Amino acid sequence: MSSIADSALHEDETLCTQILETITAASPLQILPSKISGAGIGLFVTKDVDDGEEIFGSKPLVNCVDNELQRSVCDNCCAYQLSTVHPSGRFRTAEDAELEMKACSRCKVCYYCSRACQRKAWKTHHKHECELLSETPTMHPLTRALYRILLSIKHNILSGDQRAAMQRLTSNMPELLSSDNAKLIVGASEAARSRTKTDLSFAEVVRLYCIVLTNSVSIFQPEGRMLGSSLDVVASLMNHSCDPNAFVVFEGNSLRVRSLRKLRGGEEITQCYADVNMDVLIRGRKLKDSYNFDCHCERCEKELKAHEERTPGMIPQMEQTQHDLIDRSNEAIRLINIDTLSTDAHNLASRIFPNGKWPEDLQPWPTLHISQSRVSKAQGSLVPALKYGVKGYLFQERRIGPSWIHDLLEFLQVISRMLVAPKGDIPFGKDGFPSEVQLWTILHGHLRELALGATRTFGERTAYSQAIGAWYSGSIAEEEGPKPGTTAFANRFKRAQGVLLAWAGVDESRGIVLT
Protein backbone atom coordinates (compact mmCIF):
# COMPACT_ATOMS: atom_id res chain seq x y z
CA MET A 1 0.00 0.00 0.00
CA SER A 2 2.83 2.42 0.74
CA SER A 3 3.91 2.52 -2.91
CA ILE A 4 0.37 3.49 -4.00
CA ALA A 5 0.20 6.08 -1.27
CA ASP A 6 3.52 7.56 -2.31
CA SER A 7 2.36 8.65 -5.76
CA ALA A 8 0.06 11.69 -5.70
CA LEU A 9 -3.52 11.17 -6.76
CA HIS A 10 -3.51 13.93 -9.39
CA GLU A 11 -0.72 12.14 -11.28
CA ASP A 12 -3.00 9.17 -11.97
CA GLU A 13 -5.27 10.64 -14.61
CA THR A 14 -7.36 7.49 -15.06
CA LEU A 15 -8.07 7.20 -11.35
CA CYS A 16 -8.93 10.93 -11.12
CA THR A 17 -11.39 10.57 -14.01
CA GLN A 18 -12.94 7.51 -12.41
CA ILE A 19 -13.47 9.08 -9.01
CA LEU A 20 -14.80 12.32 -10.51
CA GLU A 21 -17.34 10.21 -12.40
CA THR A 22 -18.83 9.12 -9.06
CA ILE A 23 -20.07 12.64 -8.27
CA THR A 24 -22.82 14.72 -9.86
CA ALA A 25 -21.45 18.10 -10.89
CA ALA A 26 -23.04 20.82 -13.04
CA SER A 27 -19.69 21.18 -14.84
CA PRO A 28 -16.52 19.08 -14.74
CA LEU A 29 -14.06 19.36 -11.84
CA GLN A 30 -10.33 18.76 -11.83
CA ILE A 31 -7.79 17.46 -9.30
CA LEU A 32 -4.58 19.50 -9.50
CA PRO A 33 -1.73 20.75 -7.29
CA SER A 34 -3.21 23.33 -4.93
CA LYS A 35 -2.56 27.04 -5.42
CA ILE A 36 -2.16 27.31 -1.62
CA SER A 37 1.46 26.94 -0.59
CA GLY A 38 2.19 23.60 1.12
CA ALA A 39 -1.39 22.33 0.78
CA GLY A 40 -0.73 19.35 -1.54
CA ILE A 41 -3.43 18.74 -4.11
CA GLY A 42 -6.80 20.44 -4.39
CA LEU A 43 -10.12 20.40 -6.24
CA PHE A 44 -10.80 22.90 -9.02
CA VAL A 45 -13.78 24.05 -11.09
CA THR A 46 -13.25 24.18 -14.86
CA LYS A 47 -16.13 26.62 -15.57
CA ASP A 48 -17.57 29.69 -13.85
CA VAL A 49 -19.92 28.90 -10.96
CA ASP A 50 -22.55 31.34 -9.73
CA ASP A 51 -23.10 32.43 -6.15
CA GLY A 52 -25.44 29.94 -4.44
CA GLU A 53 -25.00 27.03 -6.87
CA GLU A 54 -24.47 23.40 -6.11
CA ILE A 55 -20.91 22.65 -7.24
CA PHE A 56 -21.22 18.90 -6.77
CA GLY A 57 -23.08 16.19 -4.91
CA SER A 58 -21.73 12.87 -3.72
CA LYS A 59 -22.63 9.70 -1.80
CA PRO A 60 -19.90 9.38 0.84
CA LEU A 61 -18.00 6.14 1.45
CA VAL A 62 -19.22 6.10 5.06
CA ASN A 63 -21.51 8.18 7.25
CA CYS A 64 -21.36 7.57 11.01
CA VAL A 65 -23.90 9.04 13.41
CA ASP A 66 -22.68 10.67 16.64
CA ASN A 67 -23.06 8.43 19.70
CA GLU A 68 -25.48 10.68 21.56
CA LEU A 69 -27.72 10.96 18.48
CA GLN A 70 -27.84 7.27 17.59
CA ARG A 71 -31.39 6.80 18.83
CA SER A 72 -32.71 9.79 16.88
CA VAL A 73 -30.87 9.61 13.53
CA CYS A 74 -31.49 6.91 10.93
CA ASP A 75 -28.23 5.06 10.39
CA ASN A 76 -29.11 4.60 6.72
CA CYS A 77 -30.70 7.82 5.40
CA CYS A 78 -29.71 10.21 8.25
CA ALA A 79 -33.34 11.32 8.82
CA TYR A 80 -33.38 13.16 12.13
CA GLN A 81 -36.25 12.45 14.50
CA LEU A 82 -36.15 15.91 16.11
CA SER A 83 -35.88 17.88 12.88
CA THR A 84 -37.95 21.09 12.98
CA VAL A 85 -38.59 20.79 9.24
CA HIS A 86 -41.17 18.50 7.67
CA PRO A 87 -39.93 16.76 4.47
CA SER A 88 -42.81 18.43 2.59
CA GLY A 89 -41.15 21.85 3.04
CA ARG A 90 -42.72 23.48 6.11
CA PHE A 91 -41.86 23.76 9.79
CA ARG A 92 -43.22 20.92 11.88
CA THR A 93 -46.09 21.60 14.25
CA ALA A 94 -47.11 19.85 17.48
CA GLU A 95 -49.67 17.86 15.43
CA ASP A 96 -47.01 16.21 13.28
CA ALA A 97 -46.29 12.63 14.25
CA GLU A 98 -42.71 12.01 15.39
CA LEU A 99 -40.55 9.75 13.25
CA GLU A 100 -40.54 6.36 14.89
CA MET A 101 -37.02 5.00 15.19
CA LYS A 102 -36.40 1.28 15.56
CA ALA A 103 -33.18 -0.24 16.85
CA CYS A 104 -31.43 -3.12 15.15
CA SER A 105 -32.63 -5.95 17.40
CA ARG A 106 -29.21 -7.61 17.39
CA CYS A 107 -26.68 -4.84 18.14
CA LYS A 108 -29.09 -2.16 19.45
CA VAL A 109 -26.53 0.41 18.32
CA CYS A 110 -27.97 1.45 14.94
CA TYR A 111 -31.48 2.89 14.62
CA TYR A 112 -33.60 3.19 11.49
CA CYS A 113 -36.57 5.32 10.43
CA SER A 114 -38.18 2.49 8.39
CA ARG A 115 -37.91 -1.20 7.62
CA ALA A 116 -36.74 -0.24 4.12
CA CYS A 117 -33.81 1.72 5.55
CA GLN A 118 -32.95 -1.11 7.92
CA ARG A 119 -33.00 -3.66 5.08
CA LYS A 120 -30.86 -1.43 2.88
CA ALA A 121 -28.27 -0.82 5.62
CA TRP A 122 -28.17 -4.52 6.44
CA LYS A 123 -27.47 -5.41 2.82
CA THR A 124 -24.90 -2.70 2.16
CA HIS A 125 -22.81 -2.89 5.32
CA HIS A 126 -24.55 -3.59 8.61
CA LYS A 127 -24.54 -7.41 8.37
CA HIS A 128 -20.73 -7.30 8.48
CA GLU A 129 -20.44 -4.98 11.48
CA CYS A 130 -23.51 -5.80 13.59
CA GLU A 131 -21.84 -8.31 15.91
CA LEU A 132 -18.74 -6.14 16.34
CA LEU A 133 -20.85 -3.11 17.22
CA SER A 134 -22.78 -5.02 19.87
CA GLU A 135 -19.44 -5.81 21.56
CA THR A 136 -18.31 -2.15 21.46
CA PRO A 137 -21.48 -0.01 21.44
CA THR A 138 -19.86 3.25 22.54
CA MET A 139 -17.11 3.38 19.93
CA HIS A 140 -16.23 6.89 18.66
CA PRO A 141 -17.94 7.56 15.27
CA LEU A 142 -14.59 8.00 13.54
CA THR A 143 -13.46 4.62 14.88
CA ARG A 144 -16.76 3.15 13.70
CA ALA A 145 -15.96 4.68 10.29
CA LEU A 146 -12.62 2.86 10.31
CA TYR A 147 -14.36 -0.47 11.08
CA ARG A 148 -16.85 0.09 8.26
CA ILE A 149 -14.07 0.87 5.83
CA LEU A 150 -12.01 -2.16 6.83
CA LEU A 151 -15.07 -4.39 6.48
CA SER A 152 -16.00 -2.78 3.14
CA ILE A 153 -12.51 -3.57 1.87
CA LYS A 154 -12.66 -7.13 3.24
CA HIS A 155 -16.04 -7.85 1.67
CA ASN A 156 -15.24 -6.09 -1.62
CA ILE A 157 -18.01 -3.52 -1.11
CA LEU A 158 -15.70 -0.66 -2.10
CA SER A 159 -14.75 -0.56 -5.76
CA GLY A 160 -11.06 -0.81 -6.62
CA ASP A 161 -11.05 2.88 -7.63
CA GLN A 162 -12.69 3.99 -4.41
CA ARG A 163 -10.18 2.03 -2.40
CA ALA A 164 -7.18 3.23 -4.42
CA ALA A 165 -8.29 6.87 -4.23
CA MET A 166 -9.05 6.70 -0.51
CA GLN A 167 -5.64 5.21 0.19
CA ARG A 168 -3.98 8.14 -1.53
CA LEU A 169 -5.66 10.82 0.58
CA THR A 170 -3.45 12.86 2.88
CA SER A 171 -3.00 11.01 6.18
CA ASN A 172 -0.77 13.34 8.24
CA MET A 173 0.38 10.07 9.79
CA PRO A 174 3.83 11.19 11.06
CA GLU A 175 2.30 14.24 12.78
CA LEU A 176 -0.59 12.26 14.26
CA LEU A 177 1.75 9.56 15.55
CA SER A 178 3.88 12.12 17.34
CA SER A 179 0.85 13.92 18.82
CA ASP A 180 -0.79 13.41 22.23
CA ASN A 181 -3.33 11.14 20.49
CA ALA A 182 -0.72 8.66 19.22
CA LYS A 183 -1.49 6.01 21.86
CA LEU A 184 -5.23 6.18 21.16
CA ILE A 185 -4.67 5.93 17.41
CA VAL A 186 -2.37 2.94 17.74
CA GLY A 187 -4.65 1.20 20.27
CA ALA A 188 -7.81 1.72 18.20
CA SER A 189 -6.04 0.54 15.04
CA GLU A 190 -4.75 -2.61 16.75
CA ALA A 191 -8.24 -3.42 18.05
CA ALA A 192 -9.86 -2.70 14.67
CA ARG A 193 -7.37 -4.92 12.88
CA SER A 194 -7.88 -7.90 15.16
CA ARG A 195 -11.70 -7.54 15.50
CA THR A 196 -12.38 -7.11 11.79
CA LYS A 197 -9.83 -9.83 10.87
CA THR A 198 -8.74 -7.69 7.95
CA ASP A 199 -5.91 -8.79 5.66
CA LEU A 200 -4.34 -5.34 5.88
CA SER A 201 -1.10 -4.96 7.82
CA PHE A 202 -1.01 -3.03 11.09
CA ALA A 203 0.78 -0.12 9.37
CA GLU A 204 -1.91 -0.02 6.69
CA VAL A 205 -4.69 0.07 9.28
CA VAL A 206 -2.97 2.90 11.20
CA ARG A 207 -2.60 4.84 7.98
CA LEU A 208 -6.26 4.30 7.11
CA TYR A 209 -7.28 5.54 10.55
CA CYS A 210 -5.13 8.67 10.06
CA ILE A 211 -6.82 9.16 6.67
CA VAL A 212 -10.23 8.99 8.36
CA LEU A 213 -9.12 11.47 11.06
CA THR A 214 -7.67 13.94 8.54
CA ASN A 215 -10.35 13.80 5.88
CA SER A 216 -13.69 13.30 7.58
CA VAL A 217 -16.29 16.07 7.41
CA SER A 218 -19.21 16.74 9.73
CA ILE A 219 -22.69 15.64 8.69
CA PHE A 220 -24.13 19.10 8.93
CA GLN A 221 -27.77 19.55 7.95
CA PRO A 222 -29.34 22.75 6.54
CA GLU A 223 -31.03 23.27 9.94
CA GLY A 224 -27.57 23.57 11.48
CA ARG A 225 -27.45 20.36 13.46
CA MET A 226 -24.30 18.19 13.27
CA LEU A 227 -25.40 14.57 13.11
CA GLY A 228 -22.09 12.76 12.81
CA SER A 229 -19.02 12.30 10.61
CA SER A 230 -18.57 11.30 7.01
CA LEU A 231 -15.75 10.32 4.67
CA ASP A 232 -16.05 11.25 1.01
CA VAL A 233 -13.12 10.97 -1.38
CA VAL A 234 -13.88 13.95 -3.62
CA ALA A 235 -14.93 16.28 -0.77
CA SER A 236 -11.68 15.32 0.99
CA LEU A 237 -9.74 17.03 -1.76
CA MET A 238 -11.06 20.48 -0.89
CA ASN A 239 -8.44 22.52 0.93
CA HIS A 240 -9.06 25.01 3.70
CA SER A 241 -9.53 28.76 3.39
CA CYS A 242 -10.48 31.24 6.13
CA ASP A 243 -12.42 33.05 3.41
CA PRO A 244 -13.92 29.99 1.69
CA ASN A 245 -15.84 30.01 -1.56
CA ALA A 246 -17.86 26.87 -0.72
CA PHE A 247 -19.27 24.81 2.12
CA VAL A 248 -20.47 21.25 2.71
CA VAL A 249 -24.03 20.44 3.71
CA PHE A 250 -25.96 17.14 3.88
CA GLU A 251 -29.36 16.36 2.47
CA GLY A 252 -30.18 13.08 4.15
CA ASN A 253 -27.13 10.91 3.58
CA SER A 254 -25.99 12.79 0.46
CA LEU A 255 -23.21 15.32 0.61
CA ARG A 256 -23.55 18.61 -1.28
CA VAL A 257 -20.94 21.25 -1.90
CA ARG A 258 -22.45 24.67 -2.55
CA SER A 259 -20.83 27.96 -3.54
CA LEU A 260 -20.76 30.94 -1.20
CA ARG A 261 -19.84 33.34 -3.99
CA LYS A 262 -19.00 33.36 -7.71
CA LEU A 263 -16.07 31.15 -8.72
CA ARG A 264 -14.19 31.69 -11.94
CA GLY A 265 -13.33 28.73 -14.20
CA GLY A 266 -9.98 27.32 -13.00
CA GLU A 267 -10.47 28.48 -9.40
CA GLU A 268 -9.76 26.14 -6.50
CA ILE A 269 -12.79 25.12 -4.40
CA THR A 270 -12.17 25.82 -0.71
CA GLN A 271 -14.08 25.24 2.50
CA CYS A 272 -13.32 26.40 6.04
CA TYR A 273 -12.13 23.57 8.32
CA ALA A 274 -12.70 25.68 11.44
CA ASP A 275 -15.62 27.85 12.61
CA VAL A 276 -15.42 30.57 9.96
CA ASN A 277 -16.91 33.17 12.33
CA MET A 278 -14.21 32.70 14.95
CA ASP A 279 -11.10 34.81 15.39
CA VAL A 280 -7.72 33.92 13.87
CA LEU A 281 -6.44 32.57 17.20
CA ILE A 282 -9.28 30.06 17.58
CA ARG A 283 -9.18 29.05 13.91
CA GLY A 284 -5.40 28.73 14.02
CA ARG A 285 -5.44 26.39 17.02
CA LYS A 286 -8.10 24.17 15.41
CA LEU A 287 -6.20 23.98 12.10
CA LYS A 288 -2.95 23.11 13.86
CA ASP A 289 -4.44 20.55 16.26
CA SER A 290 -6.77 18.78 13.83
CA TYR A 291 -5.08 19.27 10.45
CA ASN A 292 -1.42 19.92 11.23
CA PHE A 293 -0.87 23.15 9.34
CA ASP A 294 -0.48 26.86 10.01
CA CYS A 295 -2.67 29.12 7.92
CA HIS A 296 -0.98 32.26 6.58
CA CYS A 297 -3.86 33.62 4.53
CA GLU A 298 -4.61 37.32 4.13
CA ARG A 299 -7.46 37.19 6.65
CA CYS A 300 -5.26 35.52 9.29
CA GLU A 301 -2.42 38.03 8.77
CA LYS A 302 -4.84 40.98 8.97
CA GLU A 303 -6.47 39.74 12.17
CA LEU A 304 -3.10 38.98 13.81
CA LYS A 305 -1.89 42.48 12.93
CA ALA A 306 -5.04 43.98 14.45
CA HIS A 307 -4.38 42.04 17.69
CA GLU A 308 -0.79 43.29 17.84
CA GLU A 309 -1.94 46.87 17.36
CA ARG A 310 -4.79 46.65 19.86
CA THR A 311 -3.06 44.67 22.63
CA PRO A 312 0.71 44.52 21.85
CA GLY A 313 2.51 41.38 23.07
CA MET A 314 -0.68 39.77 24.41
CA ILE A 315 -1.39 37.12 21.75
CA PRO A 316 -1.04 34.06 24.09
CA GLN A 317 -3.26 35.65 26.76
CA MET A 318 -5.74 36.72 24.11
CA GLU A 319 -5.93 33.15 22.76
CA GLN A 320 -6.42 31.64 26.21
CA THR A 321 -9.09 34.19 27.09
CA GLN A 322 -10.97 33.56 23.86
CA HIS A 323 -10.98 29.83 24.63
CA ASP A 324 -12.16 30.49 28.20
CA LEU A 325 -14.95 32.75 26.96
CA ILE A 326 -16.12 30.08 24.49
CA ASP A 327 -16.03 27.39 27.20
CA ARG A 328 -18.02 29.61 29.54
CA SER A 329 -20.56 30.36 26.83
CA ASN A 330 -20.95 26.65 25.94
CA GLU A 331 -21.42 25.84 29.60
CA ALA A 332 -24.21 28.43 29.85
CA ILE A 333 -25.97 26.77 26.91
CA ARG A 334 -25.52 23.30 28.40
CA LEU A 335 -26.89 24.36 31.78
CA ILE A 336 -29.51 26.69 30.24
CA ASN A 337 -28.32 29.29 32.74
CA ILE A 338 -26.81 32.71 32.00
CA ASP A 339 -27.14 34.15 35.50
CA THR A 340 -23.43 34.82 35.94
CA LEU A 341 -22.37 34.74 32.29
CA SER A 342 -22.13 38.53 31.83
CA THR A 343 -20.13 39.00 35.05
CA ASP A 344 -17.87 36.02 34.31
CA ALA A 345 -17.32 37.24 30.76
CA HIS A 346 -16.40 40.75 31.94
CA ASN A 347 -13.99 39.30 34.50
CA LEU A 348 -12.33 37.21 31.79
CA ALA A 349 -12.26 40.20 29.42
CA SER A 350 -10.48 42.33 32.02
CA ARG A 351 -7.39 40.09 31.66
CA ILE A 352 -6.92 41.74 28.28
CA PHE A 353 -8.86 44.99 28.43
CA PRO A 354 -8.38 46.77 31.79
CA ASN A 355 -11.99 48.05 31.94
CA GLY A 356 -13.39 44.60 31.05
CA LYS A 357 -14.82 46.06 27.85
CA TRP A 358 -14.22 43.50 25.14
CA PRO A 359 -14.87 45.08 21.70
CA GLU A 360 -18.44 44.23 20.65
CA ASP A 361 -17.35 43.07 17.20
CA LEU A 362 -14.39 40.96 18.36
CA GLN A 363 -15.15 37.26 18.65
CA PRO A 364 -16.23 35.44 20.67
CA TRP A 365 -18.33 38.34 22.01
CA PRO A 366 -21.01 38.24 19.26
CA THR A 367 -21.23 34.45 19.70
CA LEU A 368 -21.52 34.91 23.46
CA HIS A 369 -24.49 37.25 22.89
CA ILE A 370 -26.09 34.62 20.67
CA SER A 371 -25.72 32.07 23.50
CA GLN A 372 -27.28 34.58 25.92
CA SER A 373 -30.16 35.09 23.50
CA ARG A 374 -30.68 31.35 23.02
CA VAL A 375 -30.76 30.66 26.77
CA SER A 376 -33.07 33.63 27.44
CA LYS A 377 -35.41 32.36 24.71
CA ALA A 378 -35.40 28.85 26.22
CA GLN A 379 -36.30 30.40 29.58
CA GLY A 380 -39.13 32.40 28.03
CA SER A 381 -37.42 35.77 28.77
CA LEU A 382 -38.11 37.26 25.35
CA VAL A 383 -37.08 40.90 25.96
CA PRO A 384 -33.47 40.05 26.96
CA ALA A 385 -33.44 37.35 24.24
CA LEU A 386 -34.19 40.07 21.69
CA LYS A 387 -31.57 42.50 23.03
CA TYR A 388 -28.82 39.86 23.07
CA GLY A 389 -30.00 38.52 19.71
CA VAL A 390 -29.75 41.94 17.99
CA LYS A 391 -26.19 42.35 19.24
CA GLY A 392 -25.23 38.77 18.51
CA TYR A 393 -26.27 38.64 14.90
CA LEU A 394 -25.48 42.22 13.90
CA PHE A 395 -21.93 42.10 15.25
CA GLN A 396 -21.09 38.97 13.20
CA GLU A 397 -18.67 40.10 10.50
CA ARG A 398 -19.73 37.53 7.89
CA ARG A 399 -23.24 37.91 6.56
CA ILE A 400 -23.24 34.91 4.26
CA GLY A 401 -23.43 31.16 4.60
CA PRO A 402 -25.18 28.69 6.87
CA SER A 403 -24.33 30.29 10.22
CA TRP A 404 -25.70 33.68 9.15
CA ILE A 405 -28.97 32.00 8.14
CA HIS A 406 -29.19 30.16 11.46
CA ASP A 407 -28.45 33.27 13.54
CA LEU A 408 -31.05 35.26 11.62
CA LEU A 409 -33.65 32.50 11.98
CA GLU A 410 -33.15 32.31 15.75
CA PHE A 411 -33.46 36.08 16.02
CA LEU A 412 -36.72 36.07 14.04
CA GLN A 413 -38.12 33.25 16.15
CA VAL A 414 -37.73 35.53 19.19
CA ILE A 415 -39.54 38.38 17.41
CA SER A 416 -42.35 36.16 16.21
CA ARG A 417 -42.86 34.75 19.70
CA MET A 418 -43.06 38.31 21.04
CA LEU A 419 -45.75 39.17 18.52
CA VAL A 420 -48.01 36.34 19.70
CA ALA A 421 -47.21 36.71 23.42
CA PRO A 422 -50.10 37.68 25.73
CA LYS A 423 -50.86 41.42 25.58
CA GLY A 424 -48.96 43.22 28.29
CA ASP A 425 -46.00 40.79 28.36
CA ILE A 426 -44.01 42.84 25.86
CA PRO A 427 -43.39 46.58 26.46
CA PHE A 428 -44.43 47.74 22.96
CA GLY A 429 -43.77 51.46 22.51
CA LYS A 430 -42.41 51.89 26.07
CA ASP A 431 -38.92 53.08 27.09
CA GLY A 432 -37.67 53.18 23.52
CA PHE A 433 -38.95 49.66 22.66
CA PRO A 434 -40.47 49.46 19.14
CA SER A 435 -44.25 49.52 18.73
CA GLU A 436 -46.08 46.34 17.75
CA VAL A 437 -46.48 47.59 14.17
CA GLN A 438 -42.76 48.37 14.00
CA LEU A 439 -41.89 44.89 15.24
CA TRP A 440 -44.08 43.34 12.53
CA THR A 441 -42.24 45.47 9.96
CA ILE A 442 -38.89 44.33 11.37
CA LEU A 443 -40.03 40.70 11.22
CA HIS A 444 -41.26 40.92 7.64
CA GLY A 445 -38.23 42.78 6.30
CA HIS A 446 -35.87 40.28 7.90
CA LEU A 447 -38.01 37.31 6.90
CA ARG A 448 -37.69 38.26 3.26
CA GLU A 449 -33.90 38.51 3.64
CA LEU A 450 -33.90 35.16 5.42
CA ALA A 451 -35.99 33.50 2.70
CA LEU A 452 -33.75 34.88 -0.06
CA GLY A 453 -30.61 33.99 1.92
CA ALA A 454 -31.76 30.42 2.68
CA THR A 455 -32.57 29.79 -0.99
CA ARG A 456 -29.19 31.16 -2.07
CA THR A 457 -27.35 29.21 0.63
CA PHE A 458 -29.10 25.84 0.58
CA GLY A 459 -30.96 25.86 -2.75
CA GLU A 460 -34.66 26.24 -3.43
CA ARG A 461 -35.39 22.48 -3.48
CA THR A 462 -34.26 21.99 0.10
CA ALA A 463 -37.09 21.41 2.58
CA TYR A 464 -35.46 23.92 4.96
CA SER A 465 -35.47 26.77 2.39
CA GLN A 466 -39.02 25.87 1.45
CA ALA A 467 -40.11 25.93 5.11
CA ILE A 468 -38.62 29.42 5.53
CA GLY A 469 -40.24 30.54 2.26
CA ALA A 470 -43.62 29.20 3.45
CA TRP A 471 -43.21 31.04 6.76
CA TYR A 472 -42.44 34.27 4.91
CA SER A 473 -45.36 34.06 2.46
CA GLY A 474 -47.80 32.99 5.19
CA SER A 475 -46.70 35.88 7.37
CA ILE A 476 -46.76 38.68 4.81
CA ALA A 477 -50.18 37.61 3.54
CA GLU A 478 -51.45 39.35 6.69
CA GLU A 479 -49.36 42.52 6.22
CA GLU A 480 -51.78 45.34 5.45
CA GLY A 481 -49.32 48.09 4.54
CA PRO A 482 -46.69 48.12 1.77
CA LYS A 483 -45.13 44.72 1.10
CA PRO A 484 -41.43 43.84 1.48
CA GLY A 485 -39.58 44.43 -1.76
CA THR A 486 -41.13 47.91 -2.29
CA THR A 487 -39.47 51.28 -1.60
CA ALA A 488 -42.32 52.29 0.70
CA PHE A 489 -41.68 49.16 2.81
CA ALA A 490 -37.90 49.75 2.81
CA ASN A 491 -38.41 53.26 4.26
CA ARG A 492 -40.76 51.95 6.91
CA PHE A 493 -38.31 49.13 7.74
CA LYS A 494 -35.38 51.56 8.09
CA ARG A 495 -37.28 53.64 10.63
CA ALA A 496 -38.45 50.60 12.60
CA GLN A 497 -34.99 49.02 12.60
CA GLY A 498 -33.53 52.36 13.78
CA VAL A 499 -35.82 52.25 16.84
CA LEU A 500 -34.86 48.64 17.62
CA LEU A 501 -31.14 49.33 17.30
CA ALA A 502 -31.31 52.47 19.46
CA TRP A 503 -33.15 50.42 22.13
CA ALA A 504 -30.54 47.64 21.96
CA GLY A 505 -27.62 50.11 22.00
CA VAL A 506 -26.34 49.13 18.56
CA ASP A 507 -25.16 51.73 16.07
CA GLU A 508 -27.52 52.18 13.12
CA SER A 509 -24.69 51.54 10.66
CA ARG A 510 -24.76 47.88 11.78
CA GLY A 511 -28.36 47.40 10.63
CA ILE A 512 -29.22 45.35 7.60
CA VAL A 513 -29.98 46.97 4.27
CA LEU A 514 -32.87 45.29 2.49
CA THR A 515 -32.22 43.85 -0.96
Ligand SMILES: C[S@@+](CC[C@H](N)C(=O)[O-])C[C@H]1O[C@@H](n2cnc3c(N)ncnc32)[C@H](O)[C@@H]1O
Ligand atom coordinates in the same frame (compact mmCIF):
# COMPACT_ATOMS: atom_id res chain seq x y z
C1 LIG B 1 -8.68 17.01 3.74
S1 LIG B 1 -7.03 17.15 3.23
C2 LIG B 1 -7.15 18.17 1.81
C3 LIG B 1 -6.53 17.54 0.59
C4 LIG B 1 -5.05 17.56 0.61
N1 LIG B 1 -4.55 18.86 0.16
C5 LIG B 1 -4.41 16.46 -0.22
O1 LIG B 1 -3.40 16.72 -0.91
O2 LIG B 1 -4.88 15.33 -0.15
C6 LIG B 1 -6.45 18.16 4.52
C7 LIG B 1 -4.98 18.40 4.52
O3 LIG B 1 -4.59 19.23 3.41
C8 LIG B 1 -3.62 20.20 3.82
N2 LIG B 1 -4.22 21.55 3.73
C9 LIG B 1 -5.51 21.85 3.49
N3 LIG B 1 -5.72 23.18 3.44
C10 LIG B 1 -4.53 23.75 3.65
C11 LIG B 1 -4.09 25.11 3.72
N4 LIG B 1 -4.93 26.15 3.55
N5 LIG B 1 -2.77 25.35 3.98
C12 LIG B 1 -1.91 24.31 4.16
N6 LIG B 1 -2.28 23.00 4.11
C13 LIG B 1 -3.56 22.71 3.86
C14 LIG B 1 -3.27 19.87 5.26
O4 LIG B 1 -2.21 18.96 5.25
C15 LIG B 1 -4.51 19.16 5.75
O5 LIG B 1 -4.27 18.31 6.84
